[in-house]
Amino acid sequence: MAxxxxxxxxxxxxxxxxxxxxxxxxxxxxxxxxxxxxxxxFRDEFAFYLKEYAGRPTNLYLAERLSRHLRTLKVYLKRxxxxxxxxxxxxxxxxxxLVARRMGKTxxxxxTGAGQHxxxxxxxxxxxxxxxxxxxxxxxxxxxxxxxxxxxxxGAKVIPVTSGSQTLKxxxxxxxxxxxxxxxxxxxxxxxxxxxxxxxLMVREFQAVIGxxxxxxxxxxxxxxxxxxxxxxxxxxxxxxxFHAFYKDKGVGMIGVEAAGKGLNTHEHSATLSKGPxxxxxxxxxxxxxxxxxxxxxxxxxxxxLDYPGVGPEHAYYQKTGRAQYVAVDDKAAIRGFKxxxxxxxxxxxxxxxxxxxxxxxxxxxxxxxxxxxxxxSGRGDKDVNQIQQLI
Amino acid sequence: xxxxxxxxxxxxxxGKKAFIAFITAGDPNLKVTGELVLAFEKAGVxxxxxxxxxxxxxxxxxxxxxxxxxxxxxxxxLSKIFDCVRRIRQRSDIPIALMTYYNPVFHFGQENAVKAAxxxxxDGFIIPDLPCEEAGDWIKYAKKANISTVFxxxxxxxxxxxxxxxxxxxxxxxxxxxxxxxxxxxxxxxEAAAGIRRxxxxxxxxxxxxxxxxxxxxxxxxxxxxxxxxxxxxIVRAIEKNTGQRDLxxxxxxxxxxxxxxx
Ligand SMILES: Cc1ncc(COP(=O)(O)O)c(C=O)c1O
Numbered sequence: 001m002a003x004x005x006x007x008x009x010x011x012x013x014x015x016x017x018x019x020x021x022x023x024x025x026x027x028x029x030x031x032x033x034x035x036x037x038x039x040x041x042f043r044d045e046f047a048f049y050l051k052e053y054a055g056r057p058t059n060l061y062l063a064e065r066l067s068r069h070l071r072t073l074k075v076y077l078k079r080x081x082x083x084x085x086x087x088x089x090x091x092x093x094x095x096x097x098l099v100a101r102r103m104g105k106t107x108x109x110x111x112t113g114a115g116q117h118x119x120x121x122x123x124x125x126x127x128x129x130x131x132x133x134x135x136x137x138x139x140x141x142x143x144x145x146x147x148x149x150x151x152x153x154x155g156a157k158v159i160p161v162t163s164g165s166q167t168l169k170x171x172x173x174x175x176x177x178x179x180x181x182x183x184x185x186x187x188x189x190x191x192x193x194x195x196x197x198x199x200x201l202m203v204r205e206f207q208a209v210i211g212x213x214x215x216x217x218x219x220x221x222x223x224x225x226x227x228x229x230x231x232x233x234x235x236x237x238x239x240x241x242x243f244h245a246f247y248k249d250k251g252v253g254m255i256g257v258e259a260a261g262k263g264l265n266t267h268e269h270s271a272t273l274s275k276g277p278x279x280x281x282x283x284x285x286x287x288x289x290x291x292x293x294x295x296x297x298x299x300x301x302x303x304x305x306l307d308y309p310g311v312g313p314e315h316a317y318y319q320k321t322g323r324a325q326y327v328a329v330d331d332k333a334a335i336r337g338f339k340x341x342x343x344x345x346x347x348x349x350x351x352x353x354x355x356x357x358x359x360x361x362x363x364x365x366x367x368x369x370x371x372x373x374x375x376x377x378s379g380r381g382d383k384d385v386n387q388i389q390q391l392i
Numbered sequence: 393x394x395x396x397x398x399x400x401x402x403x404x405x406x407g408k409k410a411f412i413a414f415i416t417a418g419d420p421n422l423k424v425t426g427e428l429v430l431a432f433e434k435a436g437v438x439x440x441x442x443x444x445x446x447x448x449x450x451x452x453x454x455x456x457x458x459x460x461x462x463x464x465x466x467x468x469x470l471s472k473i474f475d476c477v478r479r480i481r482q483r484s485d486i487p488i489a490l491m492t493y494y495n496p497v498f499h500f501g502q503e504n505a506v507k508a509a510x511x512x513x514x515d516g517f518i519i520p521d522l523p524c525e526e527a528g529d530w531i532k533y534a535k536k537a538n539i540s541t542v543f544x545x546x547x548x549x550x551x552x553x554x555x556x557x558x559x560x561x562x563x564x565x566x567x568x569x570x571x572x573x574x575x576x577x578x579x580x581x582x583e584a585a586a587g588i589r590r591x592x593x594x595x596x597x598x599x600x601x602x603x604x605x606x607x608x609x610x611x612x613x614x615x616x617x618x619x620x621x622x623x624x625x626x627i628v629r630a631i632e633k634n635t636g637q638r639d640l641x642x643x644x645x646x647x648x649x650x651x652x653x654x655x
Contacts, residue, residue: 007525017494017521019451020544021571023553163457169448176450181572183548280495280521281448293469294499295447 008197087379095206115147117191192235196283207241410620418468453575
C-alpha cells in the first residue's frame with residue numbers, strides 16, 4: 001500500500017479537509033509535485049540548493065562525552081543545527097519555493113510559531129526575489145522578537161495575528177484565510193508535515209534527505225543500522241525527515257518526543273499523540289488536542305516550535321500501527337537537556353531538540369550497554385538563549 | 393422530502409427565490425437566538441442557517457469569527473444548539489440548517505450527530521471544511537435520516553468537479569460568490585452569475601449564492617441569477633451592534649426584513 005494513498009490518506013488519517021475554494025489548487029499542486037519529484041532537473045536543482053546554499057550534507061557526529069555520561073547509549077547527532085538559518089526548516093522551504101517558482105506563483109505566505117520556519121521561508125523568498133508575508137501570533141511576536149527582526153531584515157512582511165490564542169494555530173488559520181482569498185497568485189509554504197494533502201507528503205519528501213544521509217553515514221561508520229532513532233515532534237517534520245528512510249528497516253526503533261509542558265496531567269502541554277483524540281484541524285485528520293465539544297485546545301511548551309495542538313497525520317499512522325512510539329518530556333526536563341548538551345558537547349541545542357536529549361536519560365536506563373541511537377539535532381539554540389537566561 | 397426540499401418546491405411553484413439568513417447560535421445567547429429565528433420567519437426569511445461556533449473557523453472572516461468566539465465564551469456546544477432547535481420546533485416549522493466545521497460533528501460522532509439532529513428537528517448541515525471526497529460516511533448517515541448535506545461550488549472549482557459536488561449535495565448547492573472568506577466584499581455579480589449558470593446547467597437542484605452579500609441591492613441582483621441568496625456577516629454585525637440593547641431583536645429583524653423583501 002502506498003503511503004499516502006491517492007486521496008492523501010495514511011490509513012484513517014490525513015486527507016483534505018479544506019474550503020472548496022482551495023480544492024482545485026490542492027489537486028493541481030499534487031499533480032505538479034508528483035511530476036516534479038520524478039523530474040531529474042528539479043531534483044538536481046533542489047540538491048544544488050541544499051548543498052551549495054543550505055550546507056548539506058550535515059554531519060553525523062558521535063557524541064562521545066554525552067555517550068559516556070549516558071553509560072549505555074552510543075549517541076550520534078544528526079547535525080541539522082549546522083544548516084543555514086540554524087534548523088532543518090530550510091530543507092523544506094527551499095523545496096517548496098522551487099515548486100512555487102515552477103507553478104509561476106509570485107507571492108509566498110507562511111505561518112510561524114517560534115519564527116524558525118518564518119525565517120527559513122523569508123530566506124528562501126529573498127533568495128528568489130519573491131514577495132513574502134509571514135503570519136505570526138501576537139503572543140509569539142512578543143516572545144520571539146529577534147526572529148521577527150530577522151524576517152523583516154530578509155524583506156518579509158510580518159503580520160501579527162490577534163485572534164484566538166494568538167499563537168501558531170491561529171497564525172495558521174490566518175494564513176489559510178489569506179490563501180483562500182489570494183489563491184491564484186499565492187503559494188502557501190506550510191512549515192511541517194501537517195495541513196491538507198499533498199503537504200504532509202511534500203514536506204516529508206523535502207525533509208527525507210535527513211534520514212537518507214543519516215542512514216548512509218551510520219552504515220559507513222558502524223557497518224550496521226542503529227537501534228533507535230529519536231527526534232522531537234511538534235508538527236513532526238524533522239522527525240519524519242529522519243524516520244522515513246528507515247521505515248522498512250524493521251529492526252530500527254523510532255521514538256518521537258512530544259512536549260509534556262507543565263505535565264500530562266495538566267492542560268498545559270503539547271503532547272498531541274500521547275493525549276489527543278482523533279480530530280480534524282488545518283485540513284487534515286490526525287490526533288488533536290481538543291475539549292469534550294471538539295473545540296481545539298491551546299497547546300503549551302517552553303519550546304515555541306513544539307507548541308502546536310495538532311500533529312502530522314503520518315505520525316498518527318505510525319503510532320496507530322506501532323511502527324513508532326511517542327513519549328513526552330516536560331519543560332523542566334527539557335531545560336535540563338538543554339544544559340546537558342551545552343556542557344558535555346559544546347553544542348547549544350534548540351529548546352525543541354532539548355526534549356529529545358532529556359529523553360535519552362530515560363532511554364539509557366532501559367537500554368543494554370552499546371545501544372546505538374541517532375538523535376536528530378533539529379536546530380541550534382541561539383534563538384532560545386534569551387528565554388533560558390530568564391528561566392535559570 | 394424534508395423541510396428544506398419542501399420550501400424550495402413551494403417557492404418554485406410561487407415563482408419565488410429563497411432568502412437565507414445566517415446567525416451564530418449563542419451570540420449573544422441561545423435565548424436570543426431562538427427569538428431571532430422565530431422573528432425571522434415572520435420577516436420573510438425562508439431558511440435559517442445556524443452557525444455552530446468553532447475555535448478555528450478557517451473559512452470565516454473577522455465578523456463571524458468574533459461572533460463564534462463570543463458564543464464559545466458562553467459555553468455553547470453542539471448539544472446545546474440541538475436543545476435550542478428543539479425549543480424552536482415547538483413553535484415553528486422554518487427549515488433550519490446547521491453550519492458547522494467538521495471537527496465538532498466528527499467529535500460528537502457522525503452517526504450520533506445525525507440522530508440528534510433528526511430528534512431536534514434540524515433539516516440539514518453545511519460543513520465548509522468537508523469536501524465531498526471526504527464525506528462518504530457522513531452522506532451515508534445523513535441520507536438515511538433524510539438530512540440534507542449542502543456542498544459548495546467555488547469560482548475556482550473546475551467543471552469536472554461540479555457534477556460530483558452537485559450529485560452529493562442535497563437541499564441546495566452553495567455557490568461561493570468570491571474567492572475568499574465570509575464577510576469579504578469584492579464579489580463580482582457578472583462573474584458569479586456565469587458560475588451559477590454553469591452549475592445550473594449540470595443539475596436540477598437549487599443553487600443558492602452567498603459570501604460578501606450585505607445590502608438589499610445586492611440581494612436583489614443575486615436573486616435574479618440564483619435560486620436563493622444567503623446573508624451572514626451583515627446580520628451578525630447587526631446583532632453585534634445591538635448586543636446589550638433591549639431592542640436587539642426588533643432592530644435586527646428590521647434589518648433582515650429589508651434584505652428579505654429584496655429577493
Ligand atoms: C529547531 C526546531 N525543531 C523542531 C521544531 C518542530 O517542528 P517539527 O516537528 O515539524 O520538526 C521546530 C519548529 O519550529 C524547530 O524550530
